Amino acid sequence: MQLLLAFLIVGPLAGAAAALLPAPPGLRGKNPDQAVLRHGVTITGAVLLAAIVLAIGFDHDQPSRMQATTDISWIPALDVRIHLGVDGISLPLLLLTALLTFLCALYSYYRMPAGPSPKAFVALLLLLESGTLATFAVLDLLLFFLAFEMVLIPMYFLIGRWGGEGRGPAALKFILYTLLGSVVMLLGLLLIGLKSGTFDMVALATDNGRGLTASTQLIAVLAIGIGLAVKTPMWPLHSWLPDAHTAAPTVGSVLLAGVMLKMGTYGFVRIVLPIAPDGMRTLAPYLAAFAVVGIIYGSLACLALAREGAGGDLKRLIAYSSVGHMGFVLLGIATMTPTGVNGALFANIAHGLITALLFFLVGAVKERYGTADLDTLAGATGAALYGRAPRLGGLVAFAAAASLGLPGLAGFWGEMLALFGAFDPADGLSRPAFLTFMAIGGFGTFLTAAYLLIVVRRVCMGAHRPAPAALPAKSTTPATPAGTGSASAASAGPAEATAPAEPADVRPYELAAWSPLVALTVLAGLWPAVLLGLTDPAVQQLLAGGKP
Numbered sequence: 001m002q003l004l005l006a007f008l009i010v011g012p013l014a015g016a017a018a019a020l021l022p023a024p025p026g027l028r029g030k031n032p033d034q035a036v037l038r039h040g041v042t043i044t045g046a047v048l049l050a051a052i053v054l055a056i057g058f059d060h061d062q063p064s065r066m067q068a069t070t071d072i073s074w075i076p077a078l079d080v081r082i083h084l085g086v087d088g089i090s091l092p093l094l095l096l097t098a099l100l101t102f103l104c105a106l107y108s109y110y111r112m113p114a115g116p117s118p119k120a121f122v123a124l125l126l127l128l129e130s131g132t133l134a135t136f137a138v139l140d141l142l143l144f145f146l147a148f149e150m151v152l153i154p155m156y157f158l159i160g161r162w163g164g165e166g167r168g169p170a171a172l173k174f175i176l177y178t179l180l181g182s183v184v185m186l187l188g189l190l191l192i193g194l195k196s197g198t199f200d201m202v203a204l205a206t207d208n209g210r211g212l213t214a215s216t217q218l219i220a221v222l223a224i225g226i227g228l229a230v231k232t233p234m235w236p237l238h239s240w241l242p243d244a245h246t247a248a249p250t251v252g253s254v255l256l257a258g259v260m261l262k263m264g265t266y267g268f269v270r271i272v273l274p275i276a277p278d279g280m281r282t283l284a285p286y287l288a289a290f291a292v293v294g295i296i297y298g299s300l301a302c303l304a305l306a307r308e309g310a311g312g313d314l315k316r317l318i319a320y321s322s323v324g325h326m327g328f329v330l331l332g333i334a335t336m337t338p339t340g341v342n343g344a345l346f347a348n349i350a351h352g353l354i355t356a357l358l359f360f361l362v363g364a365v366k367e368r369y370g371t372a373d374l375d376t377l378a379g380a381t382g383a384a385l386y387g388r389a390p391r392l393g394g395l396v397a398f399a400a401a402a403s404l405g406l407p408g409l410a411g412f413w414g415e416m417l418a419l420f421g422a423f424d425p426a427d428g429l430s431r432p433a434f435l436t437f438m439a440i441g442g443f444g445t446f447l448t449a450a451y452l453l454i455v456v457r458r459v460c461m462g463a464h465r466p467a468p469a470a471l472p473a474k475s476t477t478p479a480t481p482a483g484t485g486s487a488s489a490a491s492a493g494p495a496e497a498t499a500p501a502e503p504a505d506v507r508p509y510e511l512a513a514w515s516p517l518v519a520l521t522v523l524a525g526l527w528p529a530v531l532l533g534l535t536d537p538a539v540q541q542l543l544a545g546g547k548p
Helices: 002-019 032-057 090-110 118-137 141-150 152-162 167-196 201-207 214-231 240-247 250-275 277-306 314-334 338-369 390-403 410-423 431-460 486-491 494-498 508-526 529-543
Strands: 067-075 080-086
Touching (some): 002 032, 002 090, 002 118, 032 090, 080 090, 080 141, 080 201, 090 529, 118 152, 118 250, 141 250, 152 250, 167 240, 201 250, 277 314, 314 338, 314 431, 338 390, 338 410, 390 431
């Protein structure tokens, strides 16, 4: 178990280094590009398999206990240790990260985004996976900060080098916001470590803030909270997110929304709640207020983008929807109750599955029609997916239904539990204030349903019309692994390149990448105990100060 957890972090790092080396002659395939993309699929597949074996070997009777632990002294003078472990809170996030990275590598093997060499792309993808997995596995404050920062550079280059229009400013905005937030967070982490005499997160959680004064806790929560809120992102620190998602390649958006945003909310649960409870209790009403403003703001922004004539971008709309969905996560955390925090953790996983699926689907729509502009997709020559690509249209409708919180799908339980937690917040918090927050959040669910149903109506419904002659060539060309078939495509005649044809429906490699997300969205919706049975005992112990 210890070796498996260590492999989850070290394996992608070694794979990233190997991706930059020349492929052995027997493994090159048809060309080096294909070989390095296959290498990415192999490494991420091995990491996913290790994560599944770790989950099988996990003692599900004691999910509140740290398991597969490694604790080695690293910097004795500061009592910084290489401390790793997994419990019921971190295990689902490790599995989600490993799954989404593998699906992105598989998707990229067949649909590599336009940009520089695939070697750098695969290396950055694996480096991003290693940093994200490390964030969810480390149990030392300074190691947490290092892992937290490790993911920024890979995502910056994925957006800046493989993104679409506006990628340069979007990547710069992303790195500036997140780095500035991280600097403030580091000050808070150092304050806790130096005042308490240790950076060990398990020891600090067990102490439950007893070694820190109320003023120290307040300052630490404020500093750490700002850094985590930028990554979540929380309104009004969210403005980097829509630009980053709009410009990022499909797999970049999937990983950004599916796992990177979860690092911020995980930090609130793992660090802020148990280590500085008094400071958190003071600031919790403000966190909840910002959360519900984010819910309403995100929904209104989506409604504005979805209306006819607004020229809204579908990727940008989903990015704003994330601001609203993550608002429910923050609201659940702010209640400081087992119900609310469990709801936040459930919503974390649900958002990762559903939004990853949505970004995959929007990427497929954009690839087929050459645009993600809603007015174009809903126009006279628009998508009308139910008639022209019925399976793709059905998946878009399914993902939208899951995102709006339809009962029986994963999006329902987390948001409902977060609202239930706000109905009866922790002792010391104002119940009238949280009842107000609950009412505002509940209204946000109606707005969410409104904009998603508008999107489905505009993109999926409509008359079945012949495809326009100007459809891009790639929408009619059978998918082949990246690096193959380019010569034949280049030699195709003009008639072949622009022949009118219906856009392809769901392709086999797309079905392979999306099916696990659909299945898990249904499973989590019908059987929420699978996830809540892991998180609840760990949350109960965390809020009790490490006492079983």
